[in-house]
Amino acid sequence: MPQAIQTEQLTKRFGRVAAVDCVSLNVPEGALYALVGQNGAGKTTTIKVLMNLICATQGSATVLGTDSQHIRGKSFTQIGYVSENQEIPEWMRVGSLLEYLRGFYPTWDSTLEQSLVRQFDLPLDRKIKTLSRGMKMKLALASALAFHPRLIVLDEPFGGLDPLVRDQLIESLLERAAECTVFISSHDLAEIESFSSHVGYLESGKLLFSEEMSSLTARFREVEVITDAALPLPSPLPTSWLRPKSSGALVRFIDSRFDGQSTPADVQRLFPNAKNVQFRALTLRAIFLAIARKSDEG
Numbered sequence: 001m002p003q004a005i006q007t008e009q010l011t012k013r014f015g016r017v018a019a020v021d022c023v024s025l026n027v028p029e030g031a032l033y034a035l036v037g038q039n040g041a042g043k044t045t046t047i048k049v050l051m052n053l054i055c056a057t058q059g060s061a062t063v064l065g066t067d068s069q070h071i072r073g074k075s076f077t078q079i080g081y082v083s084e085n086q087e088i089p090e091w092m093r094v095g096s097l098l099e100y101l102r103g104f105y106p107t108w109d110s111t112l113e114q115s116l117v118r119q120f121d122l123p124l125d126r127k128i129k130t131l132s133r134g135m136k137m138k139l140a141l142a143s144a145l146a147f148h149p150r151l152i153v154l155d156e157p158f159g160g161l162d163p164l165v166r167d168q169l170i171e172s173l174l175e176r177a178a179e180c181t182v183f184i185s186s187h188d189l190a191e192i193e194s195f196s197s198h199v200g201y202l203e204s205g206k207l208l209f210s211e212e213m214s215s216l217t218a219r220f221r222e223v224e225v226i227t228d229a230a231l232p233l234p235s236p237l238p239t240s241w242l243r244p245k246s247s248g249a250l251v252r253f254i255d256s257r258f259d260g261q262s263t264p265a266d267v268q269r270l271f272p273n274a275k276n277v278q279f280r281a282l283t284l285r286a287i288f289l290a291i292a293r294k295s296d297e298g
Contacts, residue, residue: 002028002029003026003027003028003029003062004027004028004029004030004031004063004064004150004151004181004183005025005026005027005033005050005061005062005063005151005181005183006025006026006027006061006062007023007024007025007046007050007059007060007061007062008024008059008060008061009022009023009024009058009059009060010022010023010024010046010049010056010058010059010060010061011023011056011057011058011059012042012045012046012049012054012055012056012057013057018205019042019045019205020042020045020046020049020056020205021042021204021205021206022059022206023042023046023059023202023205023206023207024207025200025207025210026210027181027183027198028181028198029181030177030180030181031181031182031183031197031198032173032177032181032182032184032195032196032197032198033181033182033183033184033196033197033198033199033200034184034185034186034192034196034198034199034200034213035047035183035184035185035199035200035202036185036186036187036189036192036199036200036201036202036284036288037201037202037203038203038292039187040204041202041203041204041205042202042204042205043155043156043185043202044083044084044155044156044185045205046185046202047083047153047155047183047185049061049068050063050068050071050153050183051063051068051071051079051081051153052068052069052070052071052072055069056068056069063075063079063151064078064079064150064151077104077105077106077107077147077149078149078150078151079149079150079151079152079153080143080144080145080147080149080151080152080153080180081144081152081153081154081155082137082140082141082144082152082153082154082155082157083154083155083156084155084156084157084159086136086137086140088128088136088139088140089128090127090128090129091127091128091129092127092128093124093125093126093127093128094122094123094124094125094126094127094128094131094139095124095125097128097139097143098113098117098124098142098143098146101143101146105146105147106147107147107148108146108147109146109147109148112145112146112148113142113146116141116142116145116146116172117142119168119171119172120135120138120139120141120142120168120172122135122138122139122142123135133160133161134161134162134165137157137161137165137169138165138168138169141154141157141169141172141173142172145172145176148176148179148180149180150180150181151180151181151182151183152173152176152180152181152182152183152184153183153184154173154182154183154184154185154186155184155185156185156186156187157169157184157186158186158187158188158191159186159187159188166188166191170191170194170195173195174195184196189283189284189285189288190283190284190285192284193213193283193284193285196213197212197213198210198211198212198213199211199212199213199216199284201288201291203291203292208291213284216284216287217281217282217284217287218258219256219257219258220254220255220256220258220281220282220286220287220290221254221255221258221263221279221280221281221282222252222253222254222279222280222282222286223241223252223253223254223255223263223267223277223278223279223280224250224251224252224277224278224280225250225251225252225267225271225274225276225277226249226250226251226274226275226276226277227249227250227251227271227273227274227275228249228273228274228275229249229273230246230248230249231273232246233246233251234270234271237253237270238255238257238266240255240256240257241253241254241255241256242254242255242256242290242291242293243290243293251271254282254286254290256290256291258279263279264277
């Protein structure tokens with residue numbers, strides 16, 4: 001499958017600190033790819049390298065088949081890029097900015113522009129400096145969508161926005177998803193889970209996993225075991241069992257490699273006195289927290 005974004009051992013150091021550490025990921029064309037991780041994990045740095053805003057220390061990255069070091073000028077006629085701290089000329093009026101941008105994009109669609117203005121209720125005659133943060137983000141996204149980019153890159157677009165604005169932004173992205181690839185970093189895990197097709201998890205600059213969302217949610221389960229007597233946790237437990245805890249006759253843990261056959265067999269082997277066993281699917285937020293807490297404990 002063709003890749004919209006591909007990195008090989010991508011690394012960015014600031015002094016002795018590796019903000020991005022040997023990251024190799026593939027973002028298939030047409031994917032809605034979410035890059036998640038705690039603050040300082042390296043998400044924004046990764047995006048800045050991809051957009052050629054900063055240079056990698058080592059490794060390589062390609063974006064739409066172009067080496068990221070050559071992403072400039074005309075490359076952005078195919079890439080819609082919106083960051084949390086987007087710089088917009090605030091002295092301009094909304095309508096004037098959109099008019100100014102039209103000339104830079106051969107594929108600018110005035111009909112789509114008008115549709116986005118209506119959808120986002122953008123006040124064309126107001127100066128940008130008077131807009132709320134949510135309205136500025138809607139303006140930035142409208143500017144990034146109006147020319148039918150092949151790739152949309154969004155760096156923390158939902159931070160500090162009210163639910164209605166987030167819903168509007170997500171709705172507009174989903175409407176465009178059929179014609180492009182979306183690469184987004186965000187802490188809003190509930191929203192990400194609702195529409196992403198792929199997810200990657202960064203921790204301290206390292207990519208811990210990158211896979212389809214359906215695969216990720218299928219392999220994580222919360223397991224609850226009720227035994228007929230309070231006993232110590234058996235040892236050793238499978239390494240895929242995260243945060244095992246016991247309280248009397250109740251044992252709970254999260255299996256990060258759940259399998260419909262092997263997991264029940266392991267539970268039966270390690271808890272032969274089990275009276276009841278339950279397996280529950282986890283939200284992306286619960287998976288994220290389980291991984292983060294495991295790392296903290298480690």
